[in-house]
Amino acid sequence: MSKTLQIEVDPLLCANQERRIVGELEYGQLTRIQDDVEPSSGSIKADLTFSRIRKFVVLTGRISSNLVLQCAACLESMDFPVDIEIKLAVINNESFLSLIPDGYEPCLIEGDRLTISSVVEDELVLVLPDIARHAVCPVELPSSSASKDFVLGTEEKKNPFEALKSLKKN
Numbered sequence: 001m002s003k004t005l006q007i008e009v010d011p012l013l014c015a016n017q018e019r020r021i022v023g024e025l026e027y028g029q030l031t032r033i034q035d036d037v038e039p040s041s042g043s044i045k046a047d048l049t050f051s052r053i054r055k056f057v058v059l060t061g062r063i064s065s066n067l068v069l070q071c072a073a074c075l076e077s078m079d080f081p082v083d084i085e086i087k088l089a090v091i092n093n094e095s096f097l098s099l100i101p102d103g104y105e106p107c108l109i110e111g112d113r114l115t116i117s118s119v120v121e122d123e124l125v126l127v128l129p130d131i132a133r134h135a136v137c138p139v140e141l142p143s144s145s146a147s148k149d150f151v152l153g154t155e156e157k158k159n160p161f162e163a164l165k166s167l168k169k170n
């Protein structure tokens with residue numbers, strides 16, 4: 001039913017035709033971020049249009065999905081909605097990096113073909129957190145991790161309110 005984004009296109013030809021690409025990417029089709037998201041994640045929708053600005057091929061549109069990640073603290077699932085505005089300038093030579101139109105991010109490709117699903121996954125990699133974690137976990141954490149001796153990493157920051165509390169006591 002849905003149109004897959006696993007297609008390879010000629011960006012220059014697409015730009016000249018102002019081609020619009022609308023499609024979806026399912027969990028099973030992910031190659032780069034499959035390990036980072038849960039299988040219950042919603043499909044990734046993209047609505048992208050090729051056009052030209054000066055000599056540049058640009059790709060604009062949106063990528064959206066209701067991804068599900070696993071919380072590193074409680075290991076429960078965590079909703080992670082994404083809605084990314086895309087403004088890419090497609091280049092195949094790094095020497096054009098400094099010339100791309102204002103407000104556009106470079107999308108460096110090898111050769112003269114561009115795989116839409118790769119572009120979509122690359123954009124998602126940029127917004128996924130290094131460590132997914134609920135602001136407030138929905139379940140109580142095991143007592144071992146809730147005990148006061150438990151230290152999360154070595155760079156646990158001191159609670160600034162602790163200092164305030166001791167000031168007030170005096």
Ligand SMILES: [Zn+2]
Nearest residue numbers: 071074134137
């Ligand atoms: Zn959690």
